[in-house]
Amino acid sequence: MQENNHNLDISLSLEPFTVVNLPVHLLDDYTNWLWQRLKQNIGTHVVTLNAEMTMLSETNRELADVIKRAELIIPDGSGIILYLMLRGKRQRRCAGIELAASLLEEIGRKKNSYPICFYGGKPGISDRAAQFWQEQIPGLSIISNHGYLSPEEEGEWCKIIEAKQPRLILVGLGVPRQEFWIKEHRELVPGAIWMGVGGSLDIWAGVKSRAPKLMQNLHLEWLYRLYQEPWRWRRMLALPQFAWRAITMNNEQ
Numbered sequence: 001m002q003e004n005n006h007n008l009d010i011s012l013s014l015e016p017f018t019v020v021n022l023p024v025h026l027l028d029d030y031t032n033w034l035w036q037r038l039k040q041n042i043g044t045h046v047v048t049l050n051a052e053m054t055m056l057s058e059t060n061r062e063l064a065d066v067i068k069r070a071e072l073i074i075p076d077g078s079g080i081i082l083y084l085m086l087r088g089k090r091q092r093r094c095a096g097i098e099l100a101a102s103l104l105e106e107i108g109r110k111k112n113s114y115p116i117c118f119y120g121g122k123p124g125i126s127d128r129a130a131q132f133w134q135e136q137i138p139g140l141s142i143i144s145n146h147g148y149l150s151p152e153e154e155g156e157w158c159k160i161i162e163a164k165q166p167r168l169i170l171v172g173l174g175v176p177r178q179e180f181w182i183k184e185h186r187e188l189v190p191g192a193i194w195m196g197v198g199g200s201l202d203i204w205a206g207v208k209s210r211a212p213k214l215m216q217n218l219h220l221e222w223l224y225r226l227y228q229e230p231w232r233w234r235r236m237l238a239l240p241q242f243a244w245r246a247i248t249m250n251n252e253q
Contacts, residue, residue: 044194
């Protein structure tokens with residue numbers, strides 16, 4: 001059921017719609033909902049659900065459990081929008097990279113001193129992503145580190161996170177590693193917004209690009225990503241499997 005976020009008590013759990021046994025929350029304005037929680041220091045795990053993640057969760061029970069426990073699951077993939085549309089739910093796609101960007105912009109616009117954390121990518125990527133945003137919005141306070149740390153280095157990184165207490169923590173370790181990492185480390189900053197952002201750090205760092213707007217509007221962003229990362233073709237086999245499920249499954253809700 002579509003929620004009116006302006007009348008929403010953000011301290012309560014949202015009522016989700018079921019997509020292939022996983023919950024998805026349907027809102028008009030995810031940024032505002034998260035912003036209210038950020039101001040009230042209410043911890044939130046944001047999952048950016050797409051078809052590939054949904055199908056992976058069918059064989060990975062640990063991933064399914066993490067998704068179901070998240071406070072906010074957004075419809076990131078075009079396949080999820082198709083599934084909802086076939087069940088009479090008119091919902092705009094919410095790309096994770098755009099939601100993360102809107103939160104960064106909101107922090108900058110309100111000139112709050114909320115510290116931010118970027119974690120993930122190859123060495124140098126998160127630093128370049130942080131530099132990009134600090135050039136866009138001077139004054140943003142961002143700590144950053146890459147996703148190839150040794151166990152000892154990761155332990156030291158966790159101490160830094162705990163000491164700095166960033167309020168927005170963007171983790172780009174890929175699915176499902178980023179979801180598991182968030183689950184295991186949320187106690188470091190209980191009141192933060194934790195969000196898995198996949199390859200967003202690569203895009204902000206300038207080493208990869210998003211699909212042209214036309215391909216995004218035609219729900220073909222997955223094809224552009226396959227062009228950039230042809231090694232993903234096996235994982236992309238989940239897309240037709242999900243489409244078949246979306247068409248043939250009975251309405252679950």
